[in-house]
Amino acid sequence: MDFQFSVLCQILIFLTAAQPSIGGYFEYVLDDESVFSECFNTPPGYANVSGLFDVSTVNFEMGPEGVHIDGHVTSTWDIQPTDRIEGRLNVVHMDRGTWQPTVLNMVCKDFCKTFLDPNQYWYNVFPKHIINKDEARQKCLNYKGTVYFVEPYTLQMHFGLGLTLPSGRNRMVINLVAIDENNVTRPNGICFEVKGDFFKIE
Numbered sequence: 311m312d313f314q315f316s317v318l319c320q321i322l323i324f325l326t327a328a329q330p331s332i333g334g335y336f337e338y339v340l341d342d343e344s345v346f347s348e349c350f351n352t353p354p355g356y357a358n359v360s361g362l363f364d365v366s367t368v369n370f371e372m373g374p375e376g377v378h379i380d381g382h383v384t385s386t387w388d389i390q391p392t393d394r395i396e397g398r399l400n401v402v403h404m405d406r407g408t409w410q411p412t413v414l415n416m417v418c419k420d421f422c423k424t425f426l427d428p429n430q431y432w433y434n435v436f437p438k439h440i441i442n443k444d445e446a447r448q449k450c451l452n453y454k455g456t457v458y459f460v461e462p463y464t465l466q467m468h469f470g471l472g473l474t475l476p477s478g479r480n481r482m483v484i485n486l487v488a489i490d491e492n493n494v495t496r497p498n499g500i501c502f503e504v505k506g507d508f509f510k511i512e
Contacts, residue, residue: 338467338482341505343372345465349483349501350409359502362387362451362486363458373464379439380462384455389488389496391452395421397486404479412480421486422450431469439463451486468511481505 346359359365368381389395401414416431424430426437426447440446441459449456486500 335511336469337509337511338469338480338504338506339509340372340377340465340467341507343370343377345370345377345504347503347505349503350481352501353485353499355497356485356499356501359500360386361498362500362502368460376464376466378462378464379460382457382459384457385449385451385453387451387488387500388454388498389452390490391449392491393452393488393496394419395451395486395488397421397484399485400483402481402483409481422452425450435465435467436460452488467506477508479505480508 346365348358349356352358362385363383364386365383368379368383371378397416397418399414399416401412402409403412404410418424426440426443427433428438437443437446439461441461442457445456446458482504484500484502484504488496488498490496
């Protein structure tokens with residue numbers, strides 16, 4: 311498994327229903343129904359989530375069980391089919407008025423190899439609900455203009471961890487970069503955040 315991710319996303323982290331472990335079973339409750347927000351410190355040349363997907367055709371509505379999602383998204387990232395996508399997820403925690411790093415840090419060296427793997431943390435967050443999975447498997451995020459049709463579902467970020475998570479405000483920071491065949495990183499990376507709080511589920 312080509313995966314060393316410390317919460318995405320998954321994106322997007324980094325954010326699924328993994329099996330509970332000895333540390334406990336946790337829920338990440340989102341701050342608001344828009345889900346995605348700008349990076350606190352966006353690297354030069356990077357775009358926000360709109361540089362990855364056109365999400366204007368998706369409906370997000372907060373409900374008592376989570377964020378209800380329906381619609382479709384279109385890939386907007388201008389990279390090449392032969393590029394390798396590398397993803398990083400870092401969780402930072404608000405402590406005494408400043409954002410502090412946590413031990414939750416993940417790196418995925420080749421995201422497309424594991425994009426639709428049900429064993430990955432991000433699978434239940436988005437890939438599980440893609441209707442045209444065959445096309446998504448073939449094109450991943452590398453083909454600008456690809457439409458991903460999504461079944462209606464409720465986004466719930468549940469996962470098990472063998473450690474205690476900090477309660478209070480947190481930011482999941484997701485970075486994606488495309489690396490060409492010469493192993494050169496393209497300058498048009500992606501950076502977005504998912505803000506929320508951790509709660510332990512009994």
